[in-house]
Amino acid sequence: xxxxxxxxxxxxxxxxxxxxxxxxxxxxxxxxxxxxxxxxxxxxxxxxxxxxxxxxxxxxxxxxxxxxxxxxxxxxxxxxxxxxxxxxxxxxxxxxxxxxxxxxx
Ligand SMILES: [Zn+2]
Ligand SMILES: [Zn+2]
Numbered sequence: 404x405x406x407x408x409x410x411x412x413x414x415x416x417x418x419x420x421x422x423x424x425x426x427x428x429x430x431x432x433x434x435x436x437x438x439x440x441x442x443x444x445x446x447x448x449x450x451x452x453x454x455x456x457x458x459x460x461x462x463x464x465x466x467x468x469x470x471x472x473x474x475x476x477x478x479x480x481x482x483x484x485x486x487x488x489x490x491x492x493x494x495x496x497x498x499x500x501x502x503x504x505x506x507x508x
Pocket of ligand 2: 460491
């Protein structure tokens with residue numbers, strides 16, 4: 404098994420923590436931060452400069468495990484993006500709310 408397979412096996416097993424500690428994830432995470440010049444992309448859209456601290460899955464990891472280690476999706480749009488802690492918390496909270504609403508449909 405290569406390190407990508409290992410990382411994905413952790414995800415399949417529901418071991419998110421192990422996934423985020425995997426070498427494959429750390430490698431792709433570092434690459435995303437480098438591409439984004441370590442800048443929070445959401446703050447950037449708002450004309451602010453904030454140092455990025457985290458890398459976020461735009462396509463929810465629970466729904467698109469196949470994109471877990473992909474910087475781009477199949478349409479060439481970004482799947483992984485650099486965010487500051489504040490933006491990441493806000494975005495993940497919004498996604499969780501959405502998820503809860505979907506569950507009540
Ligand atoms: Zn931000
Ligand atoms: Zn996130």
